[in-house]
Every structure is written in C-alpha cells, then in structure tokens.
Amino acid sequence: MIRLEDTSGGAVSAAIAAERRRMGSPTTGMVLTLLIMADEDSQSDATSAAVTAARQHPMRIVTLVPRPESTVTRLDAEIQVGGDQGPGEVAVLRLRGQLAEHANSVAVPLLLPDTPIVAYWPGASPSVPSDDLIGRHAQRRITDAAAAADPISELHARKSGYIPGDTDLAWARITPWRSVLASMFDQNVGQVSAIIVSGEHANPSLPLLAAWLGAALGAPSEVRVDDGPGVTSVFLTTPDGNITIQRSDSRTATLIRPGFPDSTVAIPRRDLAALLSEELRRLDPDDTYASTLDALDTIP
Amino acid sequence: MTNPLRDPLDRRLPRVAGPCGVVLFGVTGDLARKKVMPAIYDLANRGLLPPGFALVGFARRDWEDEDFAQIVHDAVREHSRTPFSEDTWRQLSEGIRFVSGELADPAAYEELSRVVADLDLTRGTNGNHAFYLSIPPGLFPVVLEHLKTSGLATSAPGAWRRVVIEKPFGHDLASAEELNQVVGDVFPSGSVFRIDHYLGKETVQNILAVRFANAMYEPIWNSNYVDNVQITMAEDIGIGGRAGYYDGIGAARDVMQNHLLQLLALTAMEEPLSFSPDDVRAEKEKVLRAIRLPKNIDLHSSRGQYTAGWQGGIPVKGYLEEDGISPESTTETFAALRLDIDNRRWAGVPFYLRTGKRLGRRVTEVAVVFKRVPHLPFESTAVEELGNNAFVFRIQPDEGITVRFGSKVPNTSSIEVRDVTMDFQYGESFVDSSPEAYERLILDVLLGDPPLFPRHEEVELGWRILDPVLDRWSEQGQPDQYVSGGWGPHSQYDMVNLDGRVWRRP
Numbered sequence: 114m115i116r117l118e119d120t121s122g123g124a125v126s127a128a129i130a131a132e133r134r135r136m137g138s139p140t141t142g143m144v145l146t147l148l149i150m151a152d153e154d155s156q157s158d159a160t161s162a163a164v165t166a167a168r169q170h171p172m173r174i175v176t177l178v179p180r181p182e183s184t185v186t187r188l189d190a191e192i193q194v195g196g197d198q199g200p201g202e203v204a205v206l207r208l209r210g211q212l213a214e215h216a217n218s219v220a221v222p223l224l225l226p227d228t229p230i231v232a233y234w235p236g237a238s239p240s241v242p243s244d245d246l247i248g249r250h251a252q253r254r255i256t257d258a259a260a261a262a263d264p265i266s267e268l269h270a271r272k273s274g275y276i277p278g279d280t281d282l283a284w285a286r287i288t289p290w291r292s293v294l295a296s297m298f299d300q301n302v303g304q305v306s307a308i309i310v311s312g313e314h315a316n317p318s319l320p321l322l323a324a325w326l327g328a329a330l331g332a333p334s335e336v337r338v339d340d341g342p343g344v345t346s347v348f349l350t351t352p353d354g355n356i357t358i359q360r361s362d363s364r365t366a367t368l369i370r371p372g373f374p375d376s377t378v379a380i381p382r383r384d385l386a387a388l389l390s391e392e393l394r395r396l397d398p399d400d401t402y403a404s405t406l407d408a409l410d411t412i413p
Numbered sequence: 414m415t416n417p418l419r420d421p422l423d424r425r426l427p428r429v430a431g432p433c434g435v436v437l438f439g440v441t442g443d444l445a446r447k448k449v450m451p452a453i454y455d456l457a458n459r460g461l462l463p464p465g466f467a468l469v470g471f472a473r474r475d476w477e478d479e480d481f482a483q484i485v486h487d488a489v490r491e492h493s494r495t496p497f498s499e500d501t502w503r504q505l506s507e508g509i510r511f512v513s514g515e516l517a518d519p520a521a522y523e524e525l526s527r528v529v530a531d532l533d534l535t536r537g538t539n540g541n542h543a544f545y546l547s548i549p550p551g552l553f554p555v556v557l558e559h560l561k562t563s564g565l566a567t568s569a570p571g572a573w574r575r576v577v578i579e580k581p582f583g584h585d586l587a588s589a590e591e592l593n594q595v596v597g598d599v600f601p602s603g604s605v606f607r608i609d610h611y612l613g614k615e616t617v618q619n620i621l622a623v624r625f626a627n628a629m630y631e632p633i634w635n636s637n638y639v640d641n642v643q644i645t646m647a648e649d650i651g652i653g654g655r656a657g658y659y660d661g662i663g664a665a666r667d668v669m670q671n672h673l674l675q676l677l678a679l680t681a682m683e684e685p686l687s688f689s690p691d692d693v694r695a696e697k698e699k700v701l702r703a704i705r706l707p708k709n710i711d712l713h714s715s716r717g718q719y720t721a722g723w724q725g726g727i728p729v730k731g732y733l734e735e736d737g738i739s740p741e742s743t744t745e746t747f748a749a750l751r752l753d754i755d756n757r758r759w760a761g762v763p764f765y766l767r768t769g770k771r772l773g774r775r776v777t778e779v780a781v782v783f784k785r786v787p788h789l790p791f792e793s794t795a796v797e798e799l800g801n802n803a804f805v806f807r808i809q810p811d812e813g814i815t816v817r818f819g820s821k822v823p824n825t826s827s828i829e830v831r832d833v834t835m836d837f838q839y840g841e842s843f844v845d846s847s848p849e850a851y852e853r854l855i856l857d858v859l860l861g862d863p864p865l866f867p868r869h870e871e872v873e874l875g876w877r878i879l880d881p882v883l884d885r886w887s888e889q890g891q892p893d894q895y896v897s898g899g900w901g902p903h904s905q906y907d908m909v910n911l912d913g914r915v916w917r918r919p
Contacts, residue, residue, distance in 0.1 A: 288425050292460055295418040296429040300539075329417050364500045368464050373537040377507065378464035379457075379500040391425065401423035 115192040122222035125190045129173075129202050129223075132194040143202070145229045145393065148220055148247055149176040152236055155260070158385060159235035160205060165386035167201030170393040175223050176205040177247070179213035186210030188219060217246040224250065229396045233389070236260050241274035253396045255389075257282040258317040268317040272406040277398035283317035284402050285388045289380045290322060290344055293358065297370065307350040308334035313341025320412045321405055322347070328408035335413055343382055427461055430859035432539040433573075434467030434508070434532055436525065438516070438556060439547035440484065441472060443654075444579065448610075449547060450485050451492040452851035457505045458495045459848075461856055465536035467508035469528055473515055481511035494849055508536050516548070517555050522563035529565065540572030543606075543858050549658070550581060554595050561599045568604075575604045577858055580671050582607055582869075584662060585883065586876035593869040606858045607872065611672045612865045613850030613857075616812040620679045620779070621688075623806070623814065630804070631684075633783070635758045640784040640801060641912075642764045644676050645919045646808075647772035649724060651897070652746070656737030665716075665748040665883060668768040670875045672777075674701065675867065676808070677764055680779050681754055690864035694871065701874040705753045710885045712911060716892040717747030717902030719771040724898040729771065731897070745892045746770045749905045750882060751912070763912055767905060771897040776919045777808040791828055798831040803917065813838045 115128055151159050156178050163174045186209060193203040204223065208216055224230055232242065232251035238261075239245040242254040258281050261267035271281055308330065310323040319336045322344060327334030330349075339345055342363045349356040354371035366380045419426065435453065439445055456462050470481040486506070490497060510528050514521020532538045544560060546553060557576070560566040568574040576596065583589030596605050611617055624630060633639070646668055652659045659667065678697040685692040707713035720731035733740045747769030754764065783802040796819070805815040814837040819830040857865055886892075893902035900918065909916055 285425075289460055291418070292426050292429055293464070295416060295426050296431065296463060298416045298418045299429075299431045326418075329420070331417075365504065374465065374535050376464040376537060377504050379460070379498065379504050381498070381500060395424055399425070401420060401425070 115190075117190040117192065119187045120190055121188060122219040125188075125192065125204050125206065125219075126222050128190075128192055129194055129204065132192065133202075136195055143171050143173055143225050143228065145170065145172045145231055145396070146223070146225045147172050147174045147393075148230065148232045148251065149174065150216070150232065150234050150238075150247055151176055151178055153178060153180075155236040156205065159233065160203060162385035162389050163233070164201055164203060166389040166393060169390045171201055172393075173202045173223070173225050174204070175220060176203070177216045177220065178205065178207050179216065180207050180209045181211075181213035183209035186212050188212055217250075220247060220250065229253065231255065231393065231396065233392075235385075240270055241276070242279055243274075243276040252278050253392070254279050255282065255392050256280075259283050259286075264315050264317040265320065268320065269409065272409055275403060275406055277400075277403065280392060280399050280402055281317070282385075282388050282392070284321055284399070284405070285391050286383070287318045287322045287325075287344065288391060289383070290347065290358075291325065293366070293368075293378055293380060294326070294347065297356070297368070302349075302356070303352040305330040305332045305349050305351055307348075308332050309337055309346075309348040310334070310344065311337040311339050311346045311348070312344040314338045316341070316343060318344055320409055323412045324408040325401070325405045327411055328404065334411065427459070428856070428860055429461050430456075430463055430466075430856060431541065432463045432465055432537050433541035433543065433859050434469060434529070434536070434538040435543050435545055435855075435859075436469040436471060436529070437545045437547060438471050440470040440481065441474075442547050445547040446484070446488040447492050448849070448851045449545060449855070450488040451494065452849055452855050454485075454489040454493045454501065454505060455495045455849065455852050456856055458493070458498060458501045459852075462505075462859075464504070465508065465538060466505065467510065467532040467536045467538050468505070469510045469512060469525070469532070471512045471514065471521070471525060474513060476511050476513055478509060478511050482506050482509040485509060494852075508532070516552055517559070519559060519563065522559045522565060526563055526565055540569045541574075543575040543577055545577040547579060550578075550583075550592065553578065553592065557595055557599045566599045573604065573861065574600070575606060575858060575861070576600045577606045577608060577855075579608050581662065581666060582671070582867075582872045583876065584666055586873060586880050589869075589872050589876050593873070597869070602869065603863070605869075606854075606863065606866045607869075608851075608854055609671050609675060609867050610850040610854065611808075612675060612867070613852075613854040614808065615848075616806065616808045617676070617679065618865075620676075620806055621693075624680075625684050634781070636760055636762045638783055639759075639762050640782050641762060641914050642677075642680060643780040643782065643917055644673050644680070644764065644766050644778075645780070645917075646672060646768040646777040647775065647900075647919060648768075648770045649772060649775045651719065651729060651771050652732070652735055652738075656735055660738050660742055660744050663744040663748070664746055664768050664770065665750075665879060665886075669748055669750065669766055670879050671867070671872075673766045673768060674875045674878065675871075676779055677704075677752070677766065678871075680781070680806075681759055681764070683758070688864070690862075693864055694868055698870055698874060700754060700756070701871065701878070703754050703756045703759075704878050705755050706878065706881055707751050707753070710882055711889075713751040713908055714882060714886075715747070715749040715767075715902055715905040715908050716745040716886055716889070717769065717895045717904070718742075718744070718892040719746050719769075719897045720894045722771075722897035722899070724771060725774075729897045731894075732770075743887075743889075743891055745886065747772075747892070747895060747901045747905075749901070749908060751908065752878070763914070765909060765914075765916070767901070767916075769895075769901050773898060773900050774919075775810060778919050779806040779808065780917050780919070781805070782914075782917065791830060795827060795829045798829075800832050805917075811838070 189207040191205045231253040233255040238256040242248040258267040323334040357369040360366035682696040682700045749767035803817040820833040822829045895902040
C-alpha cells in the first residue's frame with residue numbers, strides 16, 4: 114500500500130501507473146472504473162467487497178471519502194495495485210475540508226479512458242443519483258435503499274428520481290428468489306389470484322419482490338411483516354392450490370406446491386461482493402427494475 | 414405456454430433447467446469423478462439446477478444410495494470449482510440414487526425404470542431424464558439396446574429423454590457411421606448430445622465473438638493478408654493411465670479429428686446468418702467440406718512417438734516403455750498435418766495442425782500469421798528482428814489473445830524495429846467466474862440447447878478428412894522418435910520448411 118498525503122488526482126493517477134510499471138505490467142485489461150462514495154463507516158466494507166468483485170470484473174476502484182469536518186483542505190490517498198487481493202487497482206481518497214464539496218475534480222483524472230463508469234453509494238445516496246456531481250459521470254448508478262434510515266421511503270424516493278441506469282442492491286438481493294420463482298413457472302401454474310410476500314420489517318426487497326410478482330402475474334400482491342431474516346416466504350394462490358416457498362434460516366427454502374413432492378432449494382443470502390458482481394455484469398439500463406419501481410404503488 | 418415471470422428484458426435471471434434428472438453410467442471413471450460430478454455440483458451451487466434435481470448412478474457395484482452419495486461427495490470436495498456449501502450439498506444429495514447391476518442385465522434396467530419412475534413421483538423430475546454414458550464406446554450398443562427395450566429411452570408426451578456421449582465418436586468414418594446408426598436407432602438426433610468439451614470452453618466461443626463482433630479483424634481475415642494458420646494443442650503429460658484407450662488410437666484420432674478440426678472450422682468459417690445452432694453448423698460444415706488434403710501426405714505431415722527424456726526436470730518414460738503398451742506399438746503420440754481450404758477466402762493459405770504428448774509445455778492456441786508487408790521503408794538492418802505479424806487466440810492455459818507486431822526500439826540512434834506483443838488476459842482477469850466447459854455443456858443438455866454440440870454430420874466430415882491420412886500412416890511403420898520435453902519430431906520442421914514457413918514456438 115502506498116500513502117500519499119496532501120496530493121492531487123493527477124498525482125494519484127501517476128502513482129497507480131508507476132506502481133503498475135514497478136510490478137512489470139504497465140497495461141492491464143481493466144473493464145471499468147467504479148467510483149464509491151462512502152463515509153468512514155461504510156468505506157472499508159464497500160471497498161473490500163469491490164476488490165472481491167474485481168476478480169470477475171477487473172476494474173479501477175476509487176473510493177471517495179468526504180471529511181468536511183477537517184480544518185485543513187487537502188487530499189490524502191491510499192493506493193493498492195494488484196497483489197493477492199486480485200487484479201484490480203484501489204485508491205481510497207480522503208477529501209478533507211472544502212475539498213469534500215469538489216469530489217468531482219478529484220475523480221476526473223482517475224477515470225480510465227473509454228471504459229464504462231459505475232457509481233456506487235453504499236450508505237446515504239443523493240435523491241436523484243444521475244444529478245449528482247459524481248453520478249453524472251456514470252452510466253450505471255448503484256444505491257442501497259436498505260442502508261437508509263427509512264428504507265421503504267428511500268425506495269419510493271428511488272422511484273421518483275429514477276433515470277435509466279439506476280439500480281439498487283435491494284433489487285439485486287432478490288434475484289435468487291426471482292430465479293426460483295421463474296423456474297417454477299416454467300411449468301404451467303395457471304392464473305395466480307393472490308400473492309403474499311413475507312419478511313422482516315423495513316426490508317425494501319419485500320415490496321420490490323411483491324411488485325414484480327404482482328405486475329408479472331397480474332394478481333393482487335401484498336407484503337406481510339415477520340421476524341425475518343430477509344425475505345422469509347412467498348405465498349401464491351393458484352387454481353390447483355397454494356404454492357409456498359418458505360425460508361426461515363436465510364439459507365435453504367422449502368417448496369410446497371400442488372402436484373409436486375415438497376423439495377428444498379438453497380436460496381442463500383449473498384454478501385456484498387456477490388451483489389456488486391451481479392450489478393457489474395450488465396451495464397445497460399435494467400428495464401425490469403424500472404417497471405418494478407413503477408408497480409410499487411400497487412402494493413398496499 | 415409462455416412463462417409470465419420470464420421477460421427477455423429481465424437479464425438478471427439465469428437460465429435454470431426445468432425439472433429433470435441425470436442417470437450416470439460409468440460412475441467410477443476419471444471423467445465422471447473429476448468433471449461430470451463436480452460440474453453438476455457447481456451448477457447446483459450457482460442455482461442453475463431445478464429444486465428436485467436427481468442424480469442416479471448405475472454401475473456394477475454392490476452399493477447403496479449412501480455409498481454412491483459418498484463417492485459424489487468426495488469427487489465434489491476434491492474437484493468442484495465453486496466453494497463447498499453444506500446447503501447445496503444437502504439439496505443435491507436428497508436426489509441421489511444408485512442402481513446396482515450389470516450393463517447387460519435386463520433386470521437392472523427394470524430396476525432403473527422403477528427408480529426413475531419413483532423420482533418422478535417423489536422428486537418431481539416429471540419424466541425428464543438425461544442418460545450420460547461415461548463408459549467406453551464399445552459398451553454403447555449394449556446400454557443403448559437395453560435403454561430401448563426397457564422403454565427408458567421413450568419419453569412421455571411433454572417430457573424428454575436425452576443421451577449424452579463423450580468422444581471418441583468412432584475411430585474412422587465407418588465406425589463413426591456405425592455408432593451414429595446405433596445411437597440414432599434409439600434416440601432421435603435432436604436428443605443426442607455429443608460432448609466435445611473444447612466447444613464448451615469460453616475461449617473457444619470467444620473466437621466467434623472476436624471475429625464477428627469487431628470491425629478490425631474480419632477485413633484482413635483472408636488470403637490477401639494471412640500467410641498461414643497454425644493450430645497447436647500440446648500436452649506435457651504422457652498417456653498416463655490411458656494405455657488401454659490410447660494405444661491403437663493415437664494423437665490424430667484422439668485430438669486432431671475433433672478438437673483441432675473444430676478450432677479450424679471456427680477460425681476459418683464464414684459469418685453465420687445468425688448464431689442459431691443450425692446457422693452456425695451450416696457454416697462449419699461448409700468450411701469442413703472445403704478442406705483439401707495435400708497430394709503427397711508423406712511430405713506434408715509428420716508423426717512421432719515420444720521417447721524417454723526429462724520433462725521440466727523430471728525423468729519420464731518413453732511411450733514404448735509405458736505400462737500396457739506393446740514395445741512394437743506404432744501408435745503416434747505426435748501428429749502434424751497441412752490442410753488447405755478450397756474457397757475464395759483461404760485459397761493458398763496453409764493451415765497447419767499439430768498435437769502431441771510430452772511436449773515442452775501444456776498449451777493450446779490458434780495463431781493466424783500474417784504476410785510481411787510488400788515493402789519496408791527501413792534499412793535492412795533495422796528490421797532484422799521483425800517477424801511476421803500474428804494474431805493468437807490462446808485457448809488454454811493463460812486464456813486470452815496475443816497480438817504480435819513491430820515497434821520501434823527506444824534509444825537507438827536510427828529507427829530499429831523489433832517484435833513486441835500486446836496481451837489480453839482472459840483467464841487471469843476472469844478466473845473466478847469462468848465456468849468449466851462441463852458446467853456449460855451439462856446445463857445445455859438439460860435445457861435442450863444444442864449449439865455447442867457437434868452433430869453427426871460434423872463428426873463424419875472429420876473422419877472423411879482424416880481417414881486417408883490415417884490409412885497412409887498405417888503403412889509407414891514406426892513413427893519418428895522424439896525426446897520427451899521438447900517440441901516434437903524433426904519431421905514437423907521439414908514439413909513447414911518445404912512451404913517456406915516456420916512453426917511459431919507456442
């Protein structure tokens with residue numbers, strides 16, 4: 114790790130290039146730049162998750178940590194290139210004093226040429242991510258409603274501020290559930306007449322899952338709160354009887370459906386690195402997420 | 414019926430196989446333990462298998478379900494790509510069954526029918542089963558015959574039965590046709606999946622992506638610019654425990670007929686109308702049919718056999734001293750051959766194919782070597798170190814692409830040009846995410862998605878190309894001897910030097 118104090122964006126960029134050369138590999142196949150806007154509490158987890166995700170998506174990770182409370186105005190940087198952690202490049206930048214207002218100026222010289230830019234807010238996020246000084250650079254903007262103080266109203270804010278390219282980790286968290294549900298509907302299930310999604314209080318993934326199912330199946334859909342963890346069950350009323358997917362241990366679910374023996378299926382809760390990897394797999398707008406946000410109003 | 418939860422715009426959702434099971438014949442083989450079982454586990458771990466998935470083992474062992482489950486467990490622990498998860502294993506192991514019996518015993522197939530029917534009831538496999546024949550091809554007829562007579566090969570309406578076979582698909586045209594006959598007699602051609610694991614490799618699929626998704630390469634991908642193409646698959650290992658299989662088969666049948674000809678087809682084929690299986694196959698078959706053998710096979714081919722030597726610092730035996738090999742064996746462990754493609758794009762461009770065991774290192778690559786520029790406006794001394802430009806698909810290991818071109822040497826008083834390479838690393842950058850070829854292929858079998866499986870026409874075309882070479886070689890007696898750990902017999906150099914070319918050292 115290299116530490117640079119009282120430095121500049123250009124100097125950080127030069128230091129990364131110098132470190133690459135020192136390691137004997139001046140060029141690499143970086144596919145994108147990930148800009149992480151974090152505070153001191155969230156920066157470490159978010160950065161290390163991104164480093165893990167860089168094994169699948171070799172990228173430059175730039176974590177911007179604003180420190181407006183600092184009395185001096187200056188940029189401090191920690192740089193890590195390659196090594197055991199994976200192929201990525203990591204720069205954690207502390208923007209002290211007034212510089213906290215000008216993250217943009219620090220980020221610009223660090224953007225890799227001619228490759229996509231992704232912005233990620235692991236904690237608090239701007240109300241309209243695409244209007245943000247940093248979000249404006251990015252073609253993909255990742256937020257996490259679950260990290261907000263009031264996740265459900267945060268989710269509704271995501272809806273009103275949505276611009277194609279936005280996405281939220283609350284949506285990525287339910288991909289395994291959606292995959293199991295979709296594969297169940299590879300057989301003819303018949304018209305679903307009611308949907309109940311249950312899970313822990315204030316989990317933004319619940320209304321998303323309920324809205325997605327309601328819109329796709331054309332049936333009334335509601336959310337019920339229990340002790341969790343995460344999503345605990347999906348209950349569907351069909352002409353042949355009820356379908357239940359029950360997961361109480363956050364790892365394995367039991368499938369109960371008419372005409373089939375009960376079976377188990379692993380639906381593990383995934384860590385941040387896995388969620389980020391999924392987000393980075395496709396960088397075009399997620400239309401299904403957009404239409405699911407639109408359907409949120411149908412959930413009581 | 415369309416699935417209301419599957420929207421083409423929703424690209425996060427993976428393709429998951431519907432309700433189904435796999436019946437595995439030959440459960441103790443290397444392939445079953447090192448590739449098939451771990452791939453099934455990895456698929457389950459990635460959430461790509463249906464909840465009630467079933468795996469039935471069939472072998473001549475006195476085992477209970479638990480014993481077989483233990484074999485699978487050990488194989489998964491040792492060889493799986495993704496980390497071991499107790500939850501995934503529990504889900505998978507609930508569907509593991511074992512049927513004990515002789516391959517030729519009708520009663521065993523009755524028992525298998527009962528187990529499969531029971532799985533449909535208790536696991537919800539819905540009558541969908543794939544029979545994976547991980548057994549020597551000599552045993553195919555007996556197994557297929559019994560699958561037919563026991564009714565196991567017959568699918569109920571709305572359900573499917575499929576069969577998966579591994580190479581070798583015959584040892585010459587006649588035997589390949591016979592095998593296709595035997596298999597085709599029991600399963601319709603759409604239900605037969607021939608596994609050539611090379612076609613499941615991401616880097617092999619990448620050949621088509623690079624060629625047809627980019628503007629830069631296709632304009633120069635022809636005889637105006639290409640001097641020759643070299644397709645090499647080198648192995649550092651000997652025949653290991655495969656003496657029984659390998660002797661009498663040899664390198665050309667083992668590797669050239671399938672892997673190398675497939676690589677050639679992907680490198681040389683015209684752009685398909687679409688990436689649908691039929692369109693891709695149509696173009697592959699066209700280019701395979703345009704292949705011409707050299708008139709004088711002796712001059713334009715090379716065959717060799719490894720002798721004792723040192724391989725990377727370790728003393729190794731020669732082929733004739735390997736256990737189970739006759740000291741008089743004339744089986745080749747190295748084969749090289751020039752092929753020409755008679756079409757407008759490739760006329761006059763030799764395609765050199767070579768493969769061998771106990772060579773310098775393990776490497777598979779397709780190198781497209783370009784012509785030199787017609788005129789070099791430099792002092793002749795300035796370009797002494799400049800070779801031909803080359804574009805190399807590195808298939809394995811170290812997957813990626815290398816481009817070789819000339820660049821000015823810095824700090825020389827006059828301009829001096831030397832070869833440099835530009836690398837794209839596929840394997841290193843994506844190492845955690847690249848699924849094994851077998852995962853991809855087994856999932857495609859369960860989804861009924863055939864583009865990555867060679868059709869019997871392709872297999873037969875391969876033999877049609879190679880049979881005359883094999884016939885000629887069979888008259889030549891002992892192959893050229895080469896020392897283990899090098900790059901093969903000297904005759905391979907004569908073969909390319911004759912055309913004024915040189916082999917690239919891979």
